[in-house]
Amino acid sequence: MSGRLYVVGVGPGDPELMTLKAARVLGAASVVAFFAKAGRRGHARTIADSHLAPGVEELRFDYPFTTEVSLADPRYLAEMGDFYGACAERLSARLDRGGDVALLCEGDPFFYGSAMYLYDRLTGRHPIEVVPGVTGMSGCWARAGAPMTHGDDVLSVLPGTLDEDVLVERLLGCDAAVIMKVGSNLAKIGRALDRAGLVARAVYVERGAMAGERILPFAALEGPAAPYFSLVLVPGRRGSR
Amino acid sequence: MSGRLYVVGVGPGDPELMTLKAARVLGAASVVAFFAKAGRRGHARTIADSHLAPGVEELRFDYPFTTEVSLADPRYLAEMGDFYGACAERLSARLDRGGDVALLCEGDPFFYGSAMYLYDRLTGRHPIEVVPGVTGMSGCWARAGAPMTHGDDVLSVLPGTLDEDVLVERLLGCDAAVIMKVGSNLAKIGRALDRAGLVARAVYVERGAMAGERILPFAALEGPAAPYFSLVLVPGRRGSR
Numbered sequence: 502m503s504g505r506l507y508v509v510g511v512g513p514g515d516p517e518l519m520t521l522k523a524a525r526v527l528g529a530a531s532v533v534a535f536f537a538k539a540g541r542r543g544h545a546r547t548i549a550d551s552h553l554a555p556g557v558e559e560l561r562f563d564y565p566f567t568t569e570v571s572l573a574d575p576r577y578l579a580e581m582g583d584f585y586g587a588c589a590e591r592l593s594a595r596l597d598r599g600g601d602v603a604l605l606c607e608g609d610p611f612f613y614g615s616a617m618y619l620y621d622r623l624t625g626r627h628p629i630e631v632v633p634g635v636t637g638m639s640g641c642w643a644r645a646g647a648p649m650t651h652g653d654d655v656l657s658v659l660p661g662t663l664d665e666d667v668l669v670e671r672l673l674g675c676d677a678a679v680i681m682k683v684g685s686n687l688a689k690i691g692r693a694l695d696r697a698g699l700v701a702r703a704v705y706v707e708r709g710a711m712a713g714e715r716i717l718p719f720a721a722l723e724g725p726a727a728p729y730f731s732l733v734l735v736p737g738r739r740g741s742r
Numbered sequence: 743m744s745g746r747l748y749v750v751g752v753g754p755g756d757p758e759l760m761t762l763k764a765a766r767v768l769g770a771a772s773v774v775a776f777f778a779k780a781g782r783r784g785h786a787r788t789i790a791d792s793h794l795a796p797g798v799e800e801l802r803f804d805y806p807f808t809t810e811v812s813l814a815d816p817r818y819l820a821e822m823g824d825f826y827g828a829c830a831e832r833l834s835a836r837l838d839r840g841g842d843v844a845l846l847c848e849g850d851p852f853f854y855g856s857a858m859y860l861y862d863r864l865t866g867r868h869p870i871e872v873v874p875g876v877t878g879m880s881g882c883w884a885r886a887g888a889p890m891t892h893g894d895d896v897l898s899v900l901p902g903t904l905d906e907d908v909l910v911e912r913l914l915g916c917d918a919a920v921i922m923k924v925g926s927n928l929a930k931i932g933r934a935l936d937r938a939g940l941v942a943r944a945v946y947v948e949r950g951a952m953a954g955e956r957i958l959p960f961a962a963l964e965g966p967a968a969p970y971f972s973l974v975l976v977p978g979r980r981g982s983r
Contacts, residue, residue: 512761513874520876521765522758609880617889621980624887633754633884635761639850639874646865646872648858653904655912658897671896674915739862
């Protein structure tokens, strides 16, 4: 009989921002599965560490690449598709042997999580339960003291990979915004915020709710590149005091 | 010496979807403060119940009205502003007497939470810490089995109170959408989804992650009105299988 797959959101970084349910599921799982950058321990695995049962079996999925290949490169989708397909088959084979598997996911699983690509492939084939988590953006705006959406504000979540003109248009179509995937898109994001008249309201958050956290007005930011775990918050109408 | 104000997100409904930190803060607080509809126990108070210390002091804020007055009515902002001002002064006076206060908030405090209106008035006057939570929408899309945003999808969170034409325009400017505050706006939302060509992808969730949960394709929904705790999910490009 197949084991059950739990797709577990472990929250934004601080292990205490995991839900009670996530902690219970992690403590009871026979197997913990997770994605990691080659040579690293894995960010979700680190967050989950104190909640795992001693001697839990580990199923590790090493990304073939992370930021070295651009999303626009045709190789990206093809190779990542093959990778996720292979991960899903390993996970499926392990579930067939019985025992529950907890597949870790930073933040919330259905919000830009890699785990979705395995969920997409395994739904209907195994019993699956998704445990929602606190998103990285919630962790960041709480730390930044930035109330985001009051009343009837529209919030848009925008990947920093969008073209500059599209970014400007999307920023003008909402009251509050979160710009994810800042990294090497920082200079372009700065130009888009400027054209949308939003630089003065924008807040830059690096490694929010993690060690090495850095929060400052976007306008005070210097230098052209930002690390992977960074985002830009544009609080909504009432939040922009 | 002033007590510390913790603004605590208690998650989407299931008490087990509260974070470990929220549970710890609730168990240690001298006072629990919360909003409630007159005559009701209060939704956030109910979620928090099993985590409160026995004999905790309760500071209850009864809304002067909830859905009886429209947001477009000038009375709404004026009376709610007075109400939030009075709540903030009660909270401030209690903090001045010492002891920590946990102000409860459904979902995540900085994401459409009433607690923001007190945070806005008290920030800088008392020590405040915000504990982020799992949003109602995350609770809903996990229960609906609806992966929302893959890769570079743009997500927009839209209040159902927007005009039909604005709703259509905003829906066309994103890949994935969440429409909140459905209630009496249901028929208008249906017309907007239809004009944006999104009815077939939309999922209706009522009381997600709570007792009495109901999840169905938007197209299968009958009747003109929906309860307060309902939303519509439009999964993004890859989620719309």
